[in-house]
Amino acid sequence: MNGLPKQMPADGMNAYAYFLTVTQPTIDDLKGMMFLEASGQGLYDGLAAMTDKQEAREILCRNGREERAHAHRLRRAIKILSGETVDVPAPEENPYHGALGFDALTAGVLEALVGAEFDGEALYNTWADGVGNDAAARLLRQNGKEERRHGVRVRKVMSLLGG
Numbered sequence: 001m002n003g004l005p006k007q008m009p010a011d012g013m014n015a016y017a018y019f020l021t022v023t024q025p026t027i028d029d030l031k032g033m034m035f036l037e038a039s040g041q042g043l044y045d046g047l048a049a050m051t052d053k054q055e056a057r058e059i060l061c062r063n064g065r066e067e068r069a070h071a072h073r074l075r076r077a078i079k080i081l082s083g084e085t086v087d088v089p090a091p092e093e094n095p096y097h098g099a100l101g102f103d104a105l106t107a108g109v110l111e112a113l114v115g116a117e118f119d120g121e122a123l124y125n126t127w128a129d130g131v132g133n134d135a136a137a138r139l140l141r142q143n144g145k146e147e148r149r150h151g152v153r154v155r156k157v158m159s160l161l162g163g
């Protein structure tokens with residue numbers, strides 16, 4: 001069974017708002033976050049397609065690839081904590097695909113994205129503290145470290161685009 005847990009919010013923005021209230025993630029929370037992370041690649045690829053500035057495109061696509069890698073770390077954390085094997089969803093089986101709303105290369109959207117990335121670092125550190133397993137905590141902290149880097153890279157994109 002590889003679906004989004006039934007009690008998860010139906011769209012990505014509300015899911016993220018919910019995750020920010022969680023301090024001790026359940027397996028379902030980790031599964032929900034895996035879906036949200038997997039949707040991040042489409043989000044960044046979509047932004048990359050909106051500019052023909054090569055360096056900006058490369059930075060955005062790199063963030064996107066790492067969001068998918070975050071989903072894979074969550075898959076591993078779920079396995080460690082529960083023994084359950086889950087798959088990272090493809091875009092067509094992911095209700096959160098295309099649902100995060102960061103869909104324009106404007107300063108306002110990019111600044112909000114920077115904020116979401118930095119919040120992501122803090123959230124992963126909170127979850128690492130609350131998850132009660134060292135190996136899973138390490139995976140979550142690595143995701144968090146990379147979220148900060150994503151935020152810094154999006155700032156770089158803003159400067160490349162003259163914003």
Ligand SMILES: [Fe+2]
Nearest residue numbers: 037067070147
């Ligand atoms: Fe991520």
Ligand SMILES: [Fe+2]
Nearest residue numbers: 117146147150
């Ligand atoms: Fe990120």
